[in-house]
Amino acid sequence: MNGSVDTAHLLVVDDDARLRDLLQRFLNEQGFRITAVADAAAARRAIASMMFDLMVLDVMMPGESGLTLAESLRRDGNEVPILMLTARGAPEDRIAGLEHGVDDYLAKPFDPRELALRIRTILRRAAPPVATHGLPIAPVQLGPCWFDVERAELRGPEGVIRLTGGESALLQALARRVGEVLSREEIGTALGTPEAGERAIDVQVTRLRRKVETDPREPRFIQTVRHRGYVLRPGP
The missing domain is CATH 1.10.10.10 (Winged helix-like DNA-binding domain superfamily/Winged helix DNA-binding domain)
Known part of the structure; x- marks a missing residue:
C-alpha cells in the first residue's frame, strides 16, 4: 500500500467504455485515485510506469483476456491485488479466477457500493499490520x-x-x-x-x-x- 485505503491508486481495466467511465467516476467519488485503460496491453504499459495498490480487471476483453493477464503478472512476481469482474458468475468461473491468482471476484451486473466494499476489504488485507499492545506472536x-x-x-x-x-x-x-x-x-x-x-x-x-x-x-x-x-x- 502506497497510502491509506481510502486514497489508494487503482488501475481499472475494462474494454466497455461506458462501464469504464462509470467506474472511474464512482470510484473517484469514493476517494480513490483512478487510472482507467481499455485492454491488457494498455494495462501492461501502465503497470510498467506506475505503482498501483489494486487492479479492477475485466475477464473478457479483445486480445489478451483478464485471466491470462492475471496469470502472467503472478508468474512475473507482481502481487498487486486483483479484483476480477466478469459477466459469468458461475462458481467454476470464480474458481478459474482464483487459480490464476486473483484476490476476489465480482459478477456483473453488480452494485457499485459492493464493488467499493470489496476493494476496501482487499486493500485492508494487503495493508501493513497495525501495531497492537498485546503480546507479539512468535514467528x-x-x-x-x-x-x-x-x-x-x-x-x-x-x-x-x-x-x-x-x-x-x-x-x-x-x-x-x-x-x-x-x-x-x-x-x-x-x-x-x-x-x-x-x-x-x-x-x-x-x-x-x-x-x-x-x-x-x-x-x-x-x-x-x-x-x-x-x-x-x-x-x-
Whole structure:
C-alpha cells in the first residue's frame, strides 16, 4: 500500500467504455485515485510506469483476456491485488479466477457500493499490520521458511517470498491458531469473503501450499482435516 485505503491508486481495466467511465467516476467519488485503460496491453504499459495498490480487471476483453493477464503478472512476481469482474458468475468461473491468482471476484451486473466494499476489504488485507499492545506472536517455522505473523511476511533462504493478499491473510489466520482446525467458513471470514464457497477456499490453500511446502501434494505444514477444514502444523 502506497497510502491509506481510502486514497489508494487503482488501475481499472475494462474494454466497455461506458462501464469504464462509470467506474472511474464512482470510484473517484469514493476517494480513490483512478487510472482507467481499455485492454491488457494498455494495462501492461501502465503497470510498467506506475505503482498501483489494486487492479479492477475485466475477464473478457479483445486480445489478451483478464485471466491470462492475471496469470502472467503472478508468474512475473507482481502481487498487486486483483479484483476480477466478469459477466459469468458461475462458481467454476470464480474458481478459474482464483487459480490464476486473483484476490476476489465480482459478477456483473453488480452494485457499485459492493464493488467499493470489496476493494476496501482487499486493500485492508494487503495493508501493513497495525501495531497492537498485546503480546507479539512468535514467528512460525515452515521447514526452511519462517513466517512473521505480525508483519505477515514469509521469508525463505533467499529472502522474502511474495504472497498475494489472500495468501497472506490465509497464512496469518492459520498461524494465529497453530494446531487448531479452522473450518472453511472460519477461513472465509478471516479472508474478508465469508460468502466464499468451499472450493474457493481449497484453491487458496492449494496456491499457498505451492509456496510453503516442499511437495504440495504431500503437505507437511498446511494439513487437511477431512470434513473439518485445515490446520497449520509448523516444524523444521
